[in-house]
Amino acid sequence: MDLVERALAGERLAIARLLTQVENNTLLGQEALQRLYSRTGNAHIVGLTGAPGTGKSSLANQLAKVLRSTPNAHKVAIVAVDPSSPFTGGALLGDRVRMRDLAGDPGVFVRSMASRGALGGIARATSAVVQVLDALGFGIILVETVGTGQSEVEIARLAHTVIVVDAPGLGDDVQAIKAGILEIADILVVNKADLPGVENTLRALSLMLEMIPQAQGETNWKPPLLRASAVNGEGIEEIVQAIFRHGEYLRNHSLWTTREKYRVLTEILERVQETLLEQWKHTVGEARLNEMVNNVLKREISPAEAVKRLMER
């Protein structure tokens, strides 16, 4: 049996190796994705995003446990995209430690994205990893990203359902982060409800929610505002119910397909961009590119003029 077949048979080591190949965009990885692609399209992809330290990993862990606790439960995968923000250093180790809770359940697979510098970028790599897990029969895929930058928000947006996580006791610097990601929330969770200040956070969020304009074309789903505590398990069941309700809502309003379409289009455009840029760089050549950079540095021409000249060739 080759790697793909072993992964399909559920062999964990094979799944891990396959994901590494796919993540790194190797030839083997590309071939595997090509082979597996027709099996994708069954997973409910759930993005978990929010400021650093709000408890996304802890929640993912708890959600997986609840999701697995029912008979005939879906297999659950958790994909943690490394926080690229400088102020969350040791999260990866923390994630691994906490994920031990789930070890031993063959229906749960946890993956931390490693290669931020992956060819084609983290968005492509994450999308590819999610596709493989989908093809391998993971019915629910939780994708954790730190909502600090545009790329992380973009990754979250690739999900069917986006959960934005907030928590009391975060500094003011986090307010700006929040404003940007609230708009993409399908479900809002205030985690750490066991800590003082939850009521304030809930009140502030519900005010902010009211100010968000209704997204164009996307109907009447009103993001529920839920409180939870990942340390004592409070409110986790309610989040699971909200995820299912949102999935049903998307299906009933043909929005499931709309989101998939958006995802596929985004991926194709990104790949085209990547491919064209690589080809273009190759054609132009490093010397010519450097020459133009220097001309701009000497203020002889503007960057726009440099592009014009480079494109003329």
Ligand SMILES: Nc1nc2c(ncn2[C@@H]2O[C@H](COP(=O)(O)OP(=O)(O)OP(=O)(O)O)[C@@H](O)[C@H]2O)c(=O)[nH]1
């Ligand atoms: N009191 C309390 N602490 C929590 C809760 N959930 C998580 N924490 C703690 O908050 C810290 C951060 O939790 P994580 O789950 O790593 O948060 P995260 O959002 O994944 O963090 P990054 O990935 O670094 O952005 C840890 O020390 C957790 O133990 C909660 O419900 N209540």
Ligand SMILES: [Mg+2]
């Ligand atoms: Mg985390």
